[in-house]
Each structure stands twice: as C-alpha cells, then as structure tokens.
Amino acid sequence: MSFNELYVRKSEGAAARSRRETRRRLIAAGTELFARRGLYGATSSEIARQAGVAAGTFYLHFKDKQELFREIVFAALAELRAREDAAAARAPDRLTELRARYHELLRFADENRNLVRVLFGRRHEAADLGEDVLDAILPGLEERLREGSGSARLHPGVAAQALAAMVSRVLAWWVEDPGRASRDEVVETLLRLHPLVRTLERAHPTEAEET
Amino acid sequence: MSFNELYVRKSEGAAARSRRETRRRLIAAGTELFARRGLYGATSSEIARQAGVAAGTFYLHFKDKQELFREIVFAALAELRAREDAAAARAPDRLTELRARYHELLRFADENRNLVRVLFGRRHEAADLGEDVLDAILPGLEERLREGSGSARLHPGVAAQALAAMVSRVLAWWVEDPGRASRDEVVETLLRLHPLVRTLERAHPTEAEET
Amino acid sequence: MSFNELYVRKSEGAAARSRRETRRRLIAAGTELFARRGLYGATSSEIARQAGVAAGTFYLHFKDKQELFREIVFAALAELRAREDAAAARAPDRLTELRARYHELLRFADENRNLVRVLFGRRHEAADLGEDVLDAILPGLEERLREGSGSARLHPGVAAQALAAMVSRVLAWWVEDPGRASRDEVVETLLRLHPLVRTLERAHPTEAEET
Amino acid sequence: MSFNELYVRKSEGAAARSRRETRRRLIAAGTELFARRGLYGATSSEIARQAGVAAGTFYLHFKDKQELFREIVFAALAELRAREDAAAARAPDRLTELRARYHELLRFADENRNLVRVLFGRRHEAADLGEDVLDAILPGLEERLREGSGSARLHPGVAAQALAAMVSRVLAWWVEDPGRASRDEVVETLLRLHPLVRTLERAHPTEAEET
DNA sequence: AATGAATGAGGGTTCATTCAT
DNA sequence: TATGAATGAACCCTCATTCAT
Numbered sequence A, B, C, D: 001m002s003f004n005e006l007y008v009r010k011s012e013g014a015a016a017r018s019r020r021e022t023r024r025r026l027i028a029a030g031t032e033l034f035a036r037r038g039l040y041g042a043t044s045s046e047i048a049r050q051a052g053v054a055a056g057t058f059y060l061h062f063k064d065k066q067e068l069f070r071e072i073v074f075a076a077l078a079e080l081r082a083r084e085d086a087a088a089a090r091a092p093d094r095l096t097e098l099r100a101r102y103h104e105l106l107r108f109a110d111e112n113r114n115l116v117r118v119l120f121g122r123r124h125e126a127a128d129l130g131e132d133v134l135d136a137i138l139p140g141l142e143e144r145l146r147e148g149s150g151s152a153r154l155h156p157g158v159a160a161q162a163l164a165a166m167v168s169r170v171l172a173w174w175v176e177d178p179g180r181a182s183r184d185e186v187v188e189t190l191l192r193l194h195p196l197v198r199t200l201e202r203a204h205p206t207e208a209e210e211t
Numbered sequence E: 001a002a003t004g005a006a007t008g009a010g011g012g013t014t015c016a017t018t019c020a021t
Numbered sequence F: 001t002a003t004g005a006a007t008g009a010a011c012c013c014t015c016a017t018t019c020a021t
Helices: A002-041 A044-051 A055-061 A065-089 A094-111 A113-120 A128-148 A156-176 A183-193 A195-203 A205-209 B002-041 B044-051 B055-061 B065-089 B094-111 B113-120 B128-148 B156-176 B183-193 B195-203 B205-209 C002-041 C044-051 C055-061 C065-089 C094-111 C113-120 C128-148 C156-176 C183-193 C195-203 C205-209 D002-041 D044-051 D055-061 D065-089 D094-111 D113-120 D128-148 D156-176 D183-193 D195-203 D205-209
Strands: none
Touching (some): A065 A094, A094 A183, A113 A156, A128 A156, A128 A195, B094 B183, C002 C065, C044 C055, C065 C094, C094 C113, C094 C195, C128 C156, C156 D156, C156 D183, D002 D113, D094 D113, D094 D183, D128 D156, D128 D195
C-alpha cells in the first residue's frame, strides 16, 4: 500500500506539475495574443497553438475565452497593487508616497508591457470585465479624493474618473514606446496633474514647486 | 435635349436625394447600434434592417463595416470641433475660452449620448480607428500644452495623453447617467484638472481660486 | 414608379420562389438524413450539402437543427391527419371508419417511408419533441377510448399509450420491409388489437368475427 | 511454490475483487446517467466521475460507451426474464401465467425505473442496440402468438411488434409517474389488449369476463 | 439604386479516447 | 490496475460580403 501510495503520489505530482505548466503557458500565450489582437481578435485555438498544446486543452483549463481573460486581468491587477503598496509603505509623507506609487507603477508597466496593453490599451474590449476592473479601483480612488480634496471645487466622482483615465492611458501610451519620455518625466507630470497634489503643494511649496 | 437634360437632372436629383437619405439612415442606425453593441456586436445586416433597407444596400454605401464606423466617428468629431470653436470664439481670455469649450462639449455630449458612447465609451473597439482619432486630436493638444506650460515640470506628450483620456472618460461616464454630477460640477472639475489652468490660476488667482 | 414596382415585384417573386425552393430541398434532405442517421447523427452541413446549398444557408431557413426536425415532424403529422380524416369521412359506421383510417395510414406510410422512420422509427431522438408529438395525439385518443370503452376493464390512459405505441411501431416495422405482411394483414391485425373494436365486435359479431 | 501460488492467488483475488467493484460502480453510474441524459447526453467522463474513478479507467473496463450501454441493457433483460419466468412457473393456466408475468414485470419496472427509462423510454437512442434487444425478444413472442392465435385473423409478425411496443411503452409511461394508474389497472388493461387473451377469454369466459 | 437569398470561411466548444506516469 | 492530462476531429452556428434579379 505504501508502495502504491508512493507511486500514486509521484504520479499525481508529475501530472499536477504538467497541468500547472500547461496552464502557465496558456496564460502567457493568452497575455501576448490578447495584447496583440484583443479579446475578439485572439482565438482560443491560436492561444493553444502558441502555448504548444492542442485546441481542446484550452478548455481543460478555462471555461471559455473570457475566463482566461479575466484571470489575466485580475492577476495582473493584484500583483500591481501589491507592488505599489509595498513601495508606498516606506514613504514618510503623502507626496512621497504618491511619487513612489507612480514609480512602481511605471516599473511594473515596463516589465509587463503586454499586460498593460491588455488592461489599459486601446481596444478596450474588456467589455463586462472592464466594469469589474474599474469597480475594483474607482471606489477607493473616489474615497481618497473625497477625503483629500478639502474645500476645492472638485467633484469626487468626476475627479476619480479623470484620474483613473489619465493614469491608465498615459501608461498605455508610454509602454508603446518608453523612449517617448523618461520615467521621471512621466511620474512628475502625473504628479502635477494629480488632483490632490495641488493641496499638497500648498502645504509644502518648497518641495514640489521650486524646480 | 435640354428637355431630356432637365428630365435627367431631375431624375438624378431624386435618385441622389434618395441615396443620400438612405445613407443618412444607415449612419443613424449605425450610430445607435454601435453605441449599444459595439463595433463587433453590431452586424451590418442589423444596421441595414434598422435603417429600413436590405442587407446588400449597406455595401452600396460603405465599403465595409469599418468604413461606416470611421464615418460616424469623424463626422461626430468634426461637428464637435465646430461647435467648440464657435463657443470659444466669443471668449475674452483663455480660462473663459476653456470653460466655454467644456460647456459646449458637455452640451454636445448630452445631445449625442450614443455618439459619446461610440467615441469614448468603454468597449472602445475602435481598433485601428482609435489611432486615427487620437492622432487627429492629440498633436494640437500637445502643441497648446507646449506653448502654455511655461516652466512647469510638465512633459507635453504625457500631459496631452492624460488630458485627452481624462476628458473623454469623464464624458463617457457622465452621459451614462447625467444625474451623477451637474454640468457645472463636471466643467469646473475638469478645469481644475487641466494642466494649463494651474498656470492660469497662478496668473489670475482671484478668478479661479476664490470659490 | 409602376415600372419600379413591377420590377421589384418580379424580383421579389423570383427571390421568394428561390427561397421556397431552397427550403423545400432542405426539408427533403433533412427528412432523408434524419431518417437514416437520426437527429444527432445527421449534421446540418450534410443536410445542406445534400440539398445542394452552402452550409450557412441552412440557418437562413431554420433557427437550428431542432427546428427543421420539428417542422418535418409536425408537417407530416398534419398531412397524415388530414388524409385520415378524409378517408374516415366516407365511412358509415365506426368499424368501417377505423378500417379506412388504418388503410389510409398504411398508404401514407408506404408513400413516405422516410417520414415514418423519422416519426416512429427506433432512434426516437425526437427528445423534447417526442413529448409534443404525443401530447398532440394522445389526449384525443384517450378521450375516444374513454367514451367507447363502456364497462370494460380498460384504464383509458394505459390503453391510449398502448394503442399509440402499437400502431406507431407496427408502422415503423412494416415500412422497413413491406413484404413482411400485406396491407390487409396489417390493417386487420391492428383492428383486432384495437381496444374499441372488441366492443364493436361484441355489438356486431357477424361483421368482424366470422372470418 | 505453493506458498507463492497462494500469495499470488490471494493478491489476484483482491485485485479481481477491486476490479469487479469498479466495474459494478461504472455500471451503476452508467445506468443512472443513461436514464437521465440518454446515450448521447451522458459522457464517458461523467460516468467515470460519478463512479468515483478517473476518466481513463472507464476504458479499462469497456471498449467504448456503447459497450457499457449494451451491458446494462442485456443484464437488465436477463434479470427481468428470470424473474418473469419464476413468477410464471407457479401459474396453473395461461391466463394466470400471463397475469403473473405482467405483475412481475410491473414490480420489476417499479424497482428499476432508471432501467426502464433506458430500455423503453422515449429518447430511444439505443440505436443499433435496439435491434439486438428486440431480436432477442420478438422471435419468442412471435412464436407464442403463432401457436396461440388459432384461426384468428392475426398476422403473427404484426401482432408481435404491436405487443412488444404496447408493453414497453406502457411500462415507460407508467414508471414516469406510477400514480397514473394502479398496478392492477395496468395489468388488467394490458391483459385485455393481449392478442391471445381474446382466445383465452373465449375458453374461460367466466374468469376473464365477469368483472 | 435596391433587394435579399446565398455563400463559406472561421470561430468556440465538446468529448470519446489515448497514453505517459 | 488506475490516473487524469492531453488530444484533435467534428460539430453547430455566425456574419461579412457577394451577386443574380
């Protein structure tokens, strides 16, 4: 029995490993192809082929094309958020924190261009998914804006939409050709455009203004 | 001959009028259906049906689905621009001009919700088209930013992307439910977030700041 | 205008005629293939090919495979019923009427072997459809049995099921090879097995019994 | 050697027992799923899963899906026949025997509703199998009818088909909802409809007629 | 110019079956 | 003997587009 068990265990391990590897390759292939051709343009068969597996194998790992897409998007979002939070944790004040977040964001984008294209690029076919992604981001954004906006004439809902769009588009634009602007230029420009930085600038004019 | 000519002319006129009318209806139907279902979701046959013509007629007026889409998008853009310029012409200074432009933009959006959805809504399947649209808008934007940004730490390319994204998204968000914010709130928030207004504010702090 | 109308009319007529013809051929091909391979075994493409049209054309005429199947089955049922009723109308008494119905049924079956195979053959994949077909037949059957059964120990529901099964199977069996029994033999055997004929026989023993 | 032999035997015994158990569970799962979803609707993987084994295991026990289906059907048929014969053995005359057979049949059907659905229910996808099943039943039936029908105007082939269909359909109908008719009602109705009972009734009018 | 029936390539998806472990 | 990941053929169906009328 222990023999059998061992055999079974080993076998399961190999199978499971193979399965995970296949899944990983499907996700990688999906990320690239979705980025290149969009949700509609990419076909499940092509993704499978690029992953080096048969067409049917796709459906052993994902219920349908949408599911792979979701998976890719949310995994990316989660990683991004984690990295941003880690970068933010070390910041002494809010302006520094924001700058750190943006730097991290740019670094992440640079390392995951395909992902950025899928997430924020034109050809935003995320369809229903788009809702979910934004619903996951916007409320927090709005909240922070509401807290921080003070007496300013800023409508938090409007500002949240504006901010989210601004950042996501700049990102998508930048990864298309990072030579267009240095990381610092992008970060500093985004900072200047951030609704709350105006307030921060007032509080610490020397730091933000004197360049 | 002149008789015949007259007849032909008249006949051509009627045919041409009928043709133009068919085209107009196809564009109207396309606008609505693209807005409702997106570029991929809307089918050429459905557009034809909604326009009250046969499926094949579609292709007498447009090379393919993309062409109708282009047509709709650029016609809308042109009208929008004309109205904005008209509104801007009467402004005494740049802040007032910008405010007038935004107000006109919001009015236009309110009157053409479907168009806004097609142009800027999620499900931005404009695909290759998106490039063209933005290429048509962004250079001017960038130019103006370059002129106006003065010594500020703003990268014009980045800021142009940010601005375009900000405005287009806020528009798309607002037309989904105009009750979310008053027209004034939207305009004023967008103004506050505009890269150049910060500079303007500095120049004329009383006007923009004291509310 | 009358010219145009005429043209249009003629054109519509030709198109409509062509359409009807295509539909007719799809139905014919479907009847044969469903009979030969069953609902699952027959493929929409094969039906289209056999009808001499492209695969997609199938779906211009029928929502899906099931719909063609339904169409075939109910059209056949309707025709059968009409012919039976016509045959029955001339009968002076119930036994004669029933005999006439059975004779007409056999004649119909002989002329439409494929249809009989589809309707009653083994490989009864009519699935949900089967319900509808039987629901269309059984209630009337049961009603007549209830009226006619008199004091006999017959449960009308059971007898209705039995009768429907008996007739439909015999039909399917017979058309497989009509040489197995003469039309008269089939009719007379079915008559002898009919629940109500026993009663009738009792009433008029001479007519039904003395052979 | 005898030691070794013993060991091998014991080991084989355990393996064989396990194998038989797996097979038993596949058959049980197959019976249920074929009844619920039909031959096409049930998938080999689903049957394996319900049996608690891996997909591949299915094919260690059965050449293919059809084979399991055959197995189920013929095993059921054999059991049914055995029970019927046992019940019939105690009968003093043919009418009593037939009544006993029918009662046993109903009892069996009630206890094995899934089986009845597989065997005789609509969605008769037994396909080629159907032939075999009926070929196994009908000849005997026909023979008995030939013997018993005496001078009556009954074609034995026709009557055999009719009888088989009648009984199998009534069974399938009844197990769907046994509340539709009592066991006695079903049996008595079937008896009245049996080709030979007419003759029997003539012979023993008191028993069969006077109720 | 308009019609609308027809085309046919191509997509997503399923599932019976195989085979390395 | 059992596992279960993988295969890949096959199917249903959609729709942009063509073309005879």
